[in-house]
Amino acid sequence: MRLLNVSGSPHVHSGESVKRIMWDVNIALIPLLLTAILFFGFEALFVCLVSVASCLLFQWLIEKFLLKTKTTITDGSAIVTGLLLAFNLPSNLPLWIVIIGALVAIGIGKMSFGGLGKNPFNPALVGRVFLLISFPVQMTTWPRPLGICNIFSNGAVDATTGATPLAAFKEAVKNGTANFDMPNLMDAFLGHIGGSMGEVSAIAIIIGGIYMLCRRVISWHIPVSFIGTALVFSAILWCINPSHYMDPITTILTGGLMLGAVFMATDMVTSPMSKWGKVVFGIGCGLLTIIIRNWGSYPEGVSFAILLMNACVPLINKGFKPKRFAK
Amino acid sequence: MRTFRLGGVHPEENKISTNAKIEVFPLPKQAVVFLNQHLGAPATPVVAKGDAVKTGQLIAKAEAFVCANIHSPVTGTVNKIDTMKDIFGFNKTAIVIDVAETEEWVETVDTTPDIKRDITLSQKEIVDKIKEMGIVGLGGATFPTHIKYMIPEGKKAEYLLINAAECEPYLTSDHRVILDHTEEVLIGISVLRKALGVPKAYIGIENNKPEPIARLQEMAKQFEGIEVVPLKVKYPQGAEKQLIYSITRRSVPSGKLPIDVGCVVNNIGTAFSVYEAVQKNKPLIETIMTLTGKSLGQQQQHNFVVRIGTPFSDLANYIGGLPEDTCKIISGGTMMGKAIVNIDGPIVKGTSSMLLISEKEAYRYEEQDCIRCGKCVKACPMGLEPYLFSSLINNGKFQEAADNHLMDCMECGCCLFSCPAHKPLTDEIRLAKTKLRQMQQKK
Known part of the structure; x- marks a missing residue:
């Protein structure tokens, strides 16, 4: 006798899976990886590989020996964390620091809460901020990017180091040097400026973002409200005093704001559910970023802004419910 | 293109059986007719064991307010009135009728194939006739239709909406009924429009059915006050509140009924059975249903008109048994249909399909933690x-x-x-x- 399956409806599924979403994010990160290699040489690739490998290893170790559950490293989420962490680091960071960052990101940022889906904070940012506070010198020594034509001819990247545009600006404002030489906007757009490996090239981030939008991994609400708020707020400040505040275009093209708005703030685990909640979250990120940049002690504020807003997500979810039918 | 605003998904349509014309399914050997085939209280039997019944004869009477009459779908003798298992494995009281060799209809039923176009009955007579003939909503909820036409005091009906969206994957019975019985359906809608006393009826139909839309639009010209409204293909376009919004832009508030915003919604299949009941005096004793599945060949896709009380297994036997890889049988569509437990259970009013799902399609993936993707x-x-x-x-x-x-x-x-x-x-x-x-x- 043949037995039939019985289950509740619906009896079909869209085919979406956690794995697919995570691998889509990984695919969206490929342009960033390429620009990182292009501007910072193969050293950048090495940092990425170490970061990803240690994230995978730590997740596997924690699941196997601490939680004693089935391993989930194949779902691709640890690779996303590893890549995003690496993209938030300078390319010349000593590898042992990268490994510590991965341990904090995976161990404290993600697994201590119970794994994927349960973490309130973006794991990569937890790792990054931990390193920023613990190793301030190494974390703020940036290699100058290579010219596009001489990456292969000149392998020695760490020959010169320099500050990021944001840090240089802050320094200039502090010293009262009004005429600060801002980076060429085209360089900033392509990524030919100092900074973390993944944050420099706006164009690569936009390509990745468009891919994720098309695959419906993210929605436009957070990036648009985040960048829009930062743009408007910094424009207001710049109009008040152009010599004291950075111009709005440079503001959004530097200091990881694009990377944060497209890849970090949109992390589905740590962002709100409803459309309006997402907009509020994005506005909060934008405001906090500009406030920390201009009046805080750190030159950049994206990581802190996103982590602070992550903490507000449960509240936002309560306050900004989706619009109900006939309401 | 009109549609509803919030949410919705787009499952694979899989309307494989659209080209199969409606065929008359052979009579069963024994018909199991449940006393409760509708939303509400069960009907009370008016026949006893051993009684001879004719096709279309009243066998159970509606006594409660929300209830519907039940008529004999076959000619034969009452074998027993007993508890039987329905397709979902629930015990319900049924009248079991042994089917006789020759079929004999009740004299009042007009069994000729002629189309009767003149609507002679008055508004009240129509509603009484719908009640007498045991018509229930065939969109899935099987709510007794006449109650929708008894407008409560203080409420006013402004629109009659006919649901032909058929947004569920696989189902093609509405599609077929429009193509095979276009005029009857439109007469049925006119009857309902008269019963409600509204100037206009709207037929909401998903845009993935170009042929029925064209046919309805062409034929509707001969009728007064019927408009065909093509709707965007989006599930659940045929859900009552969503359909009302798509067509009229009115929203039925939480806990309220369509009549609260001046709407009455009926399925297009119901409109066809209303035509048969009011114009031809034929009670609701059969249902139009789809038999389909991806593992079945093109020749095995069917749309049947089946007598109520026919066991599901008869349909399976008709196509020469279930395909090897059948893993689940669904009554209804893949989104809201129910998986059946007992294949020997009978077809009831409102059965819209027998859907054979293969192992591959029925596979349910392992549950993971929520990633809060929204x-x-x-x-x-x-x-x-x-x-x-x-x-x-x-x-x-x-x-x-x-x-x-x-x-x-x-x-x-x-x-x-x-x-x-x-x-x-x-x-x-x-x-x-x-x-x-x-x-x-x-x-």
Whole structure:
């Protein structure tokens, strides 16, 4: 006798899976990886590989020996964390620091809460901020990017180091040097400026973002409200005093704001559910970023802004419910 | 293109059986006719064991307010009135009739194939006739139709909406009934329009049925006050509240009925049975249903008109047994249909399909932790938060789930359909609804 399956409806599924979403994010990160290699040489690739490998290893170790559950490293989420962490680091960071960052990101940022889906904070940012506070010198020594034509001819990247545009600006404002030489906007757009490996090239981030939008991994609400708020707020400040505040275009093209708005703030685990909640979250990120940049002690504020807003997500979810039918 | 605003998904349409004309399915050897084939109280039998019955004869009478008459779908003798198992395995009282060799209809039924166009009955007579003939809504809820036409005091009907959306994957019975019985359907709609006393009836139909739309639009010119409204292909376009919104831009508030916004909605299949009841005096003793499945060949896809009481297994035998890989049989569509437990159970009023699902399609992936992606929120056509229900329900907080409007859920399945973590969201919501109803009863 043949037995039939019985289950509740619906009896079909869209085919979406956690794995697919995570691998889509990984695919969206490929342009960033390429620009990182292009501007910072193969050293950048090495940092990425170490970061990803240690994230995978730590997740596997924690699941196997601490939680004693089935391993989930194949779902691709640890690779996303590893890549995003690496993209938030300078390319010349000593590898042992990268490994510590991965341990904090995976161990404290993600697994201590119970794994994927349960973490309130973006794991990569937890790792990054931990390193920023613990190793301030190494974390703020940036290699100058290579010219596009001489990456292969000149392998020695760490020959010169320099500050990021944001840090240089802050320094200039502090010293009262009004005429600060801002980076060429085209360089900033392509990524030919100092900074973390993944944050420099706006164009690569936009390509990745468009891919994720098309695959419906993210929605436009957070990036648009985040960048829009930062743009408007910094424009207001710049109009008040152009010599004291950075111009709005440079503001959004530097200091990881694009990377944060497209890849970090949109992390589905740590962002709100409803459309309006997402907009509020994005506005909060934008405001906090500009406030920390201009009046805080750190030159950049994206990581802190996103982590602070992550903490507000449960509240936002309560306050900004989706619009109900006939309401 | 008109559509509803919130949520919705687009499952694979799989309308494989659209080209199969409606065929008359052979009579069963024994018909099992349940006393409760509709929403509401069971009907009371008016025949006893050993009685001879004719096709179309009243065998159980509606006595409660929300109830429908039941007529004999076959000619024969009453074998017993006993508890029988329905297709979902529930015990229900049924009249079991042994089918006689020759079929004999009740004299009042007009069994000629002629189309009767003149609507001679008055408004009240139509509603009485619908009630007498035991017509129920064939869109799935099987709500007795005549009640919709008894407008409560203080309410006013302004629109008659005919639901031909057929947004469920696989189902093609509405599609076929439009093509094979275009004029009858439109006469049925005119009858309903007269019964309601409204100037206009709108037929809402999903845009993936160009042929029926063209046919209806062409034929509707000969009728007064019928407009065909093509709708965007989006599930659940045929859900009552969504359909009303798509066509009239009116929203039925939570806990209210369509009549509260001046609408009455009927399925197009119901319109056809109303035609038969009012114009031809034929009670609701058969249903038009689809027999389909991906593993069946093109020749084995069918749309049947089947007598009520015919066991599902007769349909399986008709196509030479179930295909090897059949893993699940569904009565209804893949989104809201129910998986059947007992293939020997009979067809009832409102049965719309027998759907054979293969192992590959029926596979349910392992549940993972929620990644809070919000896809369920985006998919929900009622604007609810299924992820929140899931966590509240798993923590036993049923009342809090109800405070977040759990009861507004119509179990359309969009959340589970789109959940990347494969959480059984719709199942959990169903569980909580039952639990909440029990809690309500205890109070």
